[in-house]
Amino acid sequence: MERVHTLAIQATSDPRFIGEVERASGQQISHCYQCGNCSASCAYTYVYDYPANQIMRLVQLGQKDIVLTSKAIWLCAACQACTTRCPCNIDVAKVMESLRVLSRQEKKVSGRDIQLFYDEFLKLVKRFGRVFETGLLPLFGMKAKKPFTDMDLAPRVIRKGKLGLIPHKVKGRKHVEGIFERFEAYCSRREKDKG
Amino acid sequence: MPVELKPKKTTVAYYQGCSLEQMASEFDVSTRVVCDALGVELVEIPDWSCCGSTPAHSYDPLLSAALSGRNLAIAEQQGFDVVMTPCPGCLKALKGALKVFKDPNKREAFLEILQMPFQGNIQAVSNLQLYFETIGTEAIRNRVTKPLTSLSIVPYYGCLISRPPDFMQFDDPENPISMDRILEALGASVPEFPFKTECCGATYGVTRNEIVGKLTGRILDMANRVGAQAIAVSCPLCQQNLDLRQAQVNRYWRRDFHMPVLYISQFMGLAFGVEPESLGIDKLFVEADSLLDILSREGERDQSVGGKMA
Numbered sequence A: 001m002e003r004v005h006t007l008a009i010q011a012t013s014d015p016r017f018i019g020e021v022e023r024a025s026g027q028q029i030s031h032c033y034q035c036g037n038c039s040a041s042c043a044y045t046y047v048y049d050y051p052a053n054q055i056m057r058l059v060q061l062g063q064k065d066i067v068l069t070s071k072a073i074w075l076c077a078a079c080q081a082c083t084t085r086c087p088c089n090i091d092v093a094k095v096m097e098s099l100r101v102l103s104r105q106e107k108k109v110s111g112r113d114i115q116l117f118y119d120e121f122l123k124l125v126k127r128f129g130r131v132f133e134t135g136l137l138p139l140f141g142m143k144a145k146k147p148f149t150d151m152d153l154a155p156r157v158i159r160k161g162k163l164g165l166i167p168h169k170v171k172g173r174k175h176v177e178g179i180f181e182r183f184e185a186y187c188s189r190r191e192k193d194k195g
Numbered sequence B: 001m002p003v004e005l006k007p008k009k010t011t012v013a014y015y016q017g018c019s020l021e022q023m024a025s026e027f028d029v030s031t032r033v034v035c036d037a038l039g040v041e042l043v044e045i046p047d048w049s050c051c052g053s054t055p056a057h058s059y060d061p062l063l064s065a066a067l068s069g070r071n072l073a074i075a076e077q078q079g080f081d082v083v084m085t086p087c088p089g090c091l092k093a094l095k096g097a098l099k100v101f102k103d104p105n106k107r108e109a110f111l112e113i114l115q116m117p118f119q120g121n122i123q124a125v126s127n128l129q130l131y132f133e134t135i136g137t138e139a140i141r142n143r144v145t146k147p148l149t150s151l152s153i154v155p156y157y158g159c160l161i162s163r164p165p166d167f168m169q170f171d172d173p174e175n176p177i178s179m180d181r182i183l184e185a186l187g188a189s190v191p192e193f194p195f196k197t198e199c200c201g202a203t204y205g206v207t208r209n210e211i212v213g214k215l216t217g218r219i220l221d222m223a224n225r226v227g228a229q230a231i232a233v234s235c236p237l238c239q240q241n242l243d244l245r246q247a248q249v250n251r252y253w254r255r256d257f258h259m260p261v262l263y264i265s266q267f268m269g270l271a272f273g274v275e276p277e278s279l280g281i282d283k284l285f286v287e288a289d290s291l292l293d294i295l296s297r298e299g300e301r302d303q304s305v306g307g308k309m310a
């Protein structure tokens, strides 16, 4: 994959970044000694712009922008292979997850279509309390301007009687909605305390 | 001779999650049938809601914890101390909620967002954990009436069932064996399968189709090479990628895989003598007729030689 950044380590280093990531993930990034086990275990290395071990190194070097705008953090499938094999007991998958959260907070998301898919999913949870995957596919296709994503699968799914047209509403969906609202309120309070 | 199961019934709270309500309905149906046959009573958590899955995790683990926590809190209110879910994604979310609750730095925020009484005196387990640890392969073997002797089946575990090890606390992270042992108890031959935990492409079927094409294709190819006639899975997402998307994989690799992918509970049900329709075998996209034919031919042969010793 094409590299979009030229490294100018000193000029772009944000020394607070490693601390931020360590706090968010609860992992000691400084323990990483670049053995490369995580990248070797990762089924997605071939589509990453920076393999997992390089993401770790870039965090150590305070390269906040590069890391938070990387495609890798959004292509990570949270499969846990890296975490299972890191000899330093670093939960690499957790670090990748925290980086996704940070990249969203800092509005630096590169995997926009993936974020969009996640957002549509959460909107359905907020509204109905449960999710209907098959209802989500066409919705996602339209929003991402890829209306034909998986259209080849639709007739087969219908034939098997697996397309639920009306989402099942949870009786306590107001409570589920409340969880989202209280979470949002908590986040903005946390933001204010920080700033 | 089939041994009667101990009359003592195990009762657990049951969280099927959204996938099992729709795309993976056969996983739900077959799990209920098999648990009933093994004397485990499943009580669906009343008015359960979505665990938030990967999207909530990627948004904020705290949101994920509160969404999953609602279901744990309801189950706890009902007096359960164990909740079983067949979906590894849901299990990860439920366990994640317990972890957040147990973290003194996060508990307060968690409860504030949840707004429900919750003590955390509940444990989340997978279907495999229930079969393998609570029920045991011996009891499963004793329940078999139609052994799968003529079938060669590889178990595909996927990413999450035993990983990360400290978190899941079940089976081996590199070489899990619970499904191997269950399949053996059902009478099947289980070839060595090196891709037990290789990732199938997860949710990228929707956003990055070609990734699933590539990764799932490797798994099907390996199953083929080791001579499997079918794959056993225990995850709705793995099943969807291997089964529903098998046609896409065939296009991607220009191959002609025709590999039935059944849930472990469907294989258990067949071996317990349950009719295929009651296990949702007809819901599979890659038809399992060839397997059913082999099994019924074997059944006839057994009968013609006087059946098994009664």
Ligand code: SF4
Residues within 6 Å of the ligand: A031, A032, A033, A034, A035, A036, A037, A038, A039, A052, A053, A056, A082, A085, A086, A087, A088, A089, A090, A092
């Ligand atoms: S496996 Fe662990 S120590 Fe090795 S490069 Fe990856 S994070 Fe660093």
Ligand code: SF4
Residues within 6 Å of the ligand: A038, A041, A042, A043, A044, A052, A075, A076, A077, A078, A079, A080, A081, A082, A083, A092, A093, A096
């Ligand atoms: S969790 Fe993410 S980074 Fe780690 S191996 Fe899996 S896909 Fe790769």
